[in-house]
Amino acid sequence: xxxxxxxxxxxxxxxxxxxxxxxxxxxxxxxxxxxxxxxxxxxxxxxxxxxxxxxxxxxxxxxxxxxxxxxxxxxxxxxxxxxxxxxxxxxxxxxxxxxxxxxxxxxxxxxxxxxxxxxxxxxxxxxxxxxxxxxxxxxxxxxxxxxxxxxxxxxxxxxxxxxxxxxxxxxxxxxxxxxxxxxxxxxxxxxxxxxxxxxxxxxxxxxxxxxxxxxxxxxxxxxxxxxxxxxxxxxxxxxxxxxxxxxxxxxxxxxxxxxxxxxxxxxxxxxxxxxxxxxxxxxxxxxxxxxxxxxxxxxxxxxxxxxxxxxxxxxxxxxxxxx
Amino acid sequence: xxxxxxxxxxxxxxxxxxxxxxxxxxxxxxxxxxxxxxxxxxxxxxxxxxxxxxxxxxxxxxxxxxxxxxxxxxxxxxxxxxxxxxxxxxxxxxxxxxxxxxxxxxxxxxxxxxxxxxxxxxxxxxxxxxxxxxxxxxxxxxxxxxxxxxxxxxxxxxxxxxxxxxxxxxxxxxxxxxxxxxxxxxxxxxxxxxxxxxxxxxxxxxxxxxxxxxxxx
Numbered sequence: 001x002x003x004x005x006x007x008x009x010x011x012x013x014x015x016x017x018x019x020x021x022x023x024x025x026x027x028x029x030x031x032x033x034x035x036x037x038x039x040x041x042x043x044x045x046x047x048x049x050x051x052x053x054x055x056x057x058x059x060x061x062x063x064x065x066x067x068x069x070x071x072x073x074x075x076x077x078x079x080x081x082x083x084x085x086x087x088x089x090x091x092x093x094x095x096x097x098x099x100x101x102x103x104x105x106x107x108x109x110x111x112x113x114x115x116x117x118x119x120x121x122x123x124x125x126x127x128x129x130x131x132x133x134x135x136x137x138x139x140x141x142x143x144x145x146x147x148x149x150x151x152x153x154x155x156x157x158x159x160x161x162x163x164x165x166x167x168x169x170x171x172x173x174x175x176x177x178x179x180x181x182x183x184x185x186x187x188x189x190x191x192x193x194x195x196x197x198x199x200x201x202x203x204x205x206x207x208x209x210x211x212x213x214x215x216x217x218x219x220x221x222x223x224x225x226x227x228x229x230x231x232x233x234x235x236x237x238x239x240x241x242x243x244x245x246x247x248x249x250x251x252x253x254x255x256x257x258x259x260x261x262x263x264x265x266x267x268x269x270x271x272x273x274x275x276x277x278x279x280x281x282x283x284x285x286x287x288x289x290x291x292x293x294x295x296x297x298x299x300x301x302x303x304x305x306x307x308x309x310x311x312x313x314x315x316x317x318x319x320x321x322x323x
Numbered sequence: 324x325x326x327x328x329x330x331x332x333x334x335x336x337x338x339x340x341x342x343x344x345x346x347x348x349x350x351x352x353x354x355x356x357x358x359x360x361x362x363x364x365x366x367x368x369x370x371x372x373x374x375x376x377x378x379x380x381x382x383x384x385x386x387x388x389x390x391x392x393x394x395x396x397x398x399x400x401x402x403x404x405x406x407x408x409x410x411x412x413x414x415x416x417x418x419x420x421x422x423x424x425x426x427x428x429x430x431x432x433x434x435x436x437x438x439x440x441x442x443x444x445x446x447x448x449x450x451x452x453x454x455x456x457x458x459x460x461x462x463x464x465x466x467x468x469x470x471x472x473x474x475x476x477x478x479x480x481x482x483x484x485x486x487x488x489x490x491x492x493x494x495x496x497x498x499x500x501x502x503x504x505x506x507x508x509x510x511x512x513x514x515x516x517x518x519x520x521x522x523x524x525x526x527x528x529x530x531x532x533x534x535x536x537x538x539x540x
Contacts, residue, residue, distance in 0.1 A: 196371045248371035277376075306405060311382045 060144060070135060077128035084125065101126070134210050157209040158217065165224045168240055172231045179233070186232040197245040199225055204246065260288065348375050357381045390445055390479070397483050413500035415440035418508060437511075447510035451482040451517040455528040460537045469537045470528035482517075489516045 056064075085104060089096040092107045104125050112123040139156075140146040148156040179186070200208065202218045213221075225244060228234060234241060260268035268288035275282045296303040304310050355377045356362050356369065380392055391411075398407040418440040426436045437443055456477075457468040473481070490503040509515025 195368045250370050252370055307408065308379060308404070311384050311386050312379065 056142070057144065060142070067138065074128060074132070077132070081125075081128055088125070134207070136210050155209075155211045155213070155217075157211050158213055158221075161209065162221065162224060164240070165221075165228055168237045169224070169228050169231065172228070172233045172236060175233050175236065176231070187235070190235040192229065192234045192238060192241065194229060194245070196248050196250060198248055200244045200246050205244075263287075349373075357383050359383050388441055388445075390448060391441060393479070394444065394448075394483055397487055410500055410503075413498075414503045414507070415444075417500055417504035418443055421504065421508065440507075443511045444507055447486060447507045447517075448479065448482045450513055451485060451510045451521050452478040453481055453521050453524050454478065455525065456481075457524070457527060457531065458538075460534075462537055467534045467537055468527070468531050469534045470531050471538055482521075485517045485520055486510060489520075 085099055086096040088104060088107050089099040091111075092103075094103060108123055108125050114122040116122050139148065139151060146152070146156075148160070150156040150159050153159050199222055202213060202215070205218065205221065206213055225241070228237065229241060258270050258272070260270050263269055269285055271283060271285045273283045275284050294301050301310060352373050352375045353369065355374050356365055357377055380396075381387065395404065395407050395411055398410060400407075419438060422436060422438040422440075422443075426433065426438060437446070453473060455470045456473050458471045459466045460469045461467075486506050487503070490499060490506045493499075493502045506515060506517060510517045
């Protein structure tokens with residue numbers, strides 16, 4: 001009698017355990033079927049995958065929520081920008097359909113004149129894509145598996161870039177090997193022009209990659225790029241390299257060549273005002289069918305009493321200023 | 324964080340140059356190229372980089388000499404460079420006159436007599452350059468005079484300094500251009516006070532060569 005009760009109690013506890021275990025294991029989805037009250041064996045049948053409920057982790061949920069919020073936000077910003085553009089066009093009396101960004105800039109400069117020195121501090125109206133920093137698209141799918149193989153580095157785009165640079169360098173090295181064996185030399189006409197360029201600064205690279213980079217990492221990017229650019233066959237990877245070269249401004253090319261005027265005697269002349277050297281200010285006139293004479297405030301070159309000043313630019317060198 | 328470009332311009336763009344602490348220029352400004360023959364080759368790169376203004380001391384004429392300019396700077400007192408230039412010009416005139424006289428007297432070897440004062444100044448400085456100097460190094464409580472090599476810059480500096488020092492040790496009535504002219508002529512010929520000073524120093528270094536290893540502990 002006691003034994004049977006004991007056995008019954010055991011079965012009951014077993015059944016309870018199985019049922020509760022079914023509740024605890026969320027992904028288990030097991031249905032417990034007991035064949036008989038006295039049986040100690042339990043047959044388990046797993047449900048088919050199609051009926052399985054999607055279990056999304058909290059991290060995934062939070063990510064999706066953030067992404068959706070951002071998308072909604074950007075949509076409203078775009079809408080606001082479009083409406084604002086039309087209002088502005090209306091205010092300026094221009095056609096709303098053909099109102100370009102340049103027109104917007106002009107209109108804002110007219111309506112909100114600013115004396116601030118830095119142009120970036122002045123009021124401006126730009127597309128939300130330019131104003132708000134870019135965000136990465138979904139980096140992993142619903143199961144949580146990342147798309148990029150280097151996702152777990154934390155900076156997949158950056159390290160992918162470094163790998164790409166190395167791949168290109170190896171390709172060029174192999175090409176150089178083959179060319180040397182054939183006795184060929186690199187084409188000098190196609191040589192990569194690097195004189196007027198510098199490598200993309202750190203901030204711009206960060207914006208390009210949509211990732212934050214440490215200083216050391218930026219330095220390794222620079223040295224890798226230097227290596228690639230230094231290769232004699234670098235022009236073969238021109239498209240790849242030029243993405244990371246930023247042109248430097250050439251001040252001399254920005255200067256406008258003034259048009260010569262004609263004076264009473266029919267000679268051409270050009271006058272440049274406010275020529276500077278230290279605290280000296282001069283208005284210089286150069287005449288085309290010239291005599292070679294120099295007149296400074298009515299005096300000749302002896303206006304400069306110091307020999308050092310006269311030695312600065314000799315008469316033949318007047319056309320070529322000291323850099 | 325400085326930026327980099329191709330290997331040839333690495334030094335210009337990437338590494339911050341030896342800038343002066345209180346320079347009016349930001350660190351990325353580079354020095355100008357004054358020599359016209361170098362402007363075409365290197366000027367192309369510099370057209371994209373901000374350049375400091377060229378100093379008034381430099382120019383690309385036949386009248387400019389780097390060593391001569393340095394010598395002028397050492398003669399200059401209280402910023403009176405114009406006076407220094409006048410004095411050096413007078414010195415050169417005296418040197419020229421002396422040498423022409425020697426040439427015309429015909430006593431010495433005619434080809435060997437150099438009349439160009441700029442050349443003679445350079446020769447004088449080169450002849451009076453010390454190669455080693457003595458440095459007091461303490462070992463075991465005793466200070467030994469150890470011979471150590473001089474850098475090129477330091478040796479040129481010492482040569483010019485000694486020439487001027489010798490020229491300034493004069494009587495009140497004697498003018499600097501006269502004395503300086505004689506010192507330069509002496510040094511150029513390998514004789515005189517400055518050469519003696521240099522030789523004495525070298526002799527001392529030679530006698531103390533046993534202590535040379537004290538330079539490194």
